[in-house]
Amino acid sequence: MEDRSILELREMAQEYKYDFKDPYLYKEVFDKGLNEEKVIKISKIKGEPEWMTEFRVNAYRIFISKPMPTWGNTELLNKINFDDIHYYVCPEDDHKTSWDDVPEYIKKTFDRLGIPEAERKFLAGVTAQYESEVVYHSIREDLAKQGVIFTDMDSGLREYPEIVRKYFGTVVPPEDNKFAALNSAVWSGGSFVYVPKGVKVSIPLQAYFRINAKNMGQFERTLIIADEGSEVTYIEGCTAPVYSSQSLHSAVVEIIALPNSKVQYITIQNWSKDVYNLVTKRAVAYENAKVGWIDANIGSLLTMKYPSIYLLGSGARGEIISVAFAKTGQHQDAGSKIILAAPNTSATVTSKSISIGSGRASYRGLVKVYKEAKNAKVNVQCDALLLDPESRTDTYPVIEVHQPNAAITHEATVSKISEQQLYYLMSRGLTAEEAKTLIVHGFIESFIKELPMEYAVEMNRLIALEMEGSVG
């Protein structure tokens, strides 16, 4: 049965008229749109175990039964045409184990993404996502020796079925929201990371993503498990070329930080300005574990992303540092969720947003303190910078406290660049654009400081690029 359905699919693929931008053959191309049969086929074509097929089908049913969110940018959300999206595409290449074997055009893509030479030394441990399938993957030997698993999610499911089954979908269940359900039904690619007890991974694990096709949906699924006393940093950097039609990117990231572990997840999101970036990122932190989300949203048409940390064990700590960059036409609806459910837990949230032209940045934050969370501490700081008179920022904080001795602070500031600040800097030779860029750099300095050196350089360059032509 299985073989036959794959055969059928291959025939379907051959009949398909290729109209993608890259002169590139896809191994399997599905028609646009989604139904239960297709969800089953995705699972079968990947050769997944029965439980995953069931998980996907169940998630699909939840997806169709859930209405669109009625909050956030509903106008843009309701423009998504789910029938006009491809849900599964994979390149013809099989997994590569060395850089030399990576196809030339993909290397060129990395060139265009501007990955600096200095970072390529890290590439030995890279997961590069091209379309929906991981085409390049290898693990540095020292990582393998330490027992660290860093692979794409599909391989993870094949090679480590017990670990995956134990944790997959436990942090972000399909019921969580419509887009988490969609991802659960059609996920492909993403990373699977397992760090064994007591292992401290000294280099950041990195993944590069790219959307390349018209109306292409990307549904990565990332699962990171840090076992007791381990430490790991994961970096996800995304850029995408600009296409006129809308794309949907709906990822799910789950982090499990077991007692005394430390996990840091860094994202630099720079999707093209037509991408819907609707992402569910959540972490659970057990006793004395520490989780950090470092999150930059620069690209996309609409981002809706609220990295969350559930502090479930005594003494667990969370940190969320985010930057959102909203230019004309963009809406960055970002924020954070901190749930404190154990004694002596603490969290800090630092959110910075910059609105340019008619760009709109929103901060949506939830702090929830359960009565179990004695001595809980949370500090939230939201700063917005408006560059132009038509720029917009909104803050929607929700604070729910059931433990009387919890210490919660929330501060929000909105500032504008004044004409006199620009004049002062211009009197020292800077153009208006350079002056604004300098002020923006200053505004997000505390974020840049958190990034590894190469990323800080890349981020600075990205901001300078974003600021180009921002002065009317």
Next chain:
Amino acid sequence: MLKIVNLKAKVKSLDKPILNGVDLEVKSGEIHCIMGRNGSGKSTLGHVIMGNPDYEIEEGEIYFNGQLINELPTNERAVAGIYLAFQNPIEIPGVTLANFFRYTTKKFYPENIPYPQIRKKIIELLGKFGIPEDTMRRYLNEGFSGGERKRIEAMQVLVYKPKLAILDEIDSGLDIDGLKQVVRYINEYVEQNPESSIIFITHYSRLLQYLNPNKVHVMIGGRIVMSGDMSLAKEIDEKGYSWLEGNVVS
């Protein structure tokens, strides 16, 4: 170097005329002092020369090295060699002094000079003006004392080496020792850069005793009503401004 002809300017937002026909010529290598009471328009003159967007030129011309600069953007005036030390430097939270200098010096130093070399020089100059090195990590003018602001504004003359430096009320906020020190370095700058010119704007004559200006001007009601040499400053020191007010033709 600088030639101003019948300059009339107003505050844009208030539609209020401030400069009512200023004529001024500063030749290369000269030191000028512009004196006047608060509200006489002397600070406005400095800002209009620099191109402050708060003001609008209604009439007249500003020439710098023979070029009409009425419409020139502020940054191009700066790069052309005009520097204004602000009476009230603007606070820019988030921008450290180090980042400020890293960006601005690019406009005044050749590309082949590596930044660490420039940075070293800036730290030296800060030290010379009595500003500790760790100030580089502080945000531009935020929480700086009046004295610190003035020292850093004056010190930037030595960083950017302008052809024309306008020092607006550099004496206010500085104690006598601080003032002497600042003026000494500015005088040294002029000695070492004999082509450069300086305009001091002040309403106190105490500054003048440390200077040897080529010309002293008095501004009243948005015009230069009298020009002379040091003896004019001495007369103002003795008699104040009121004896001049009768001379103003409205």
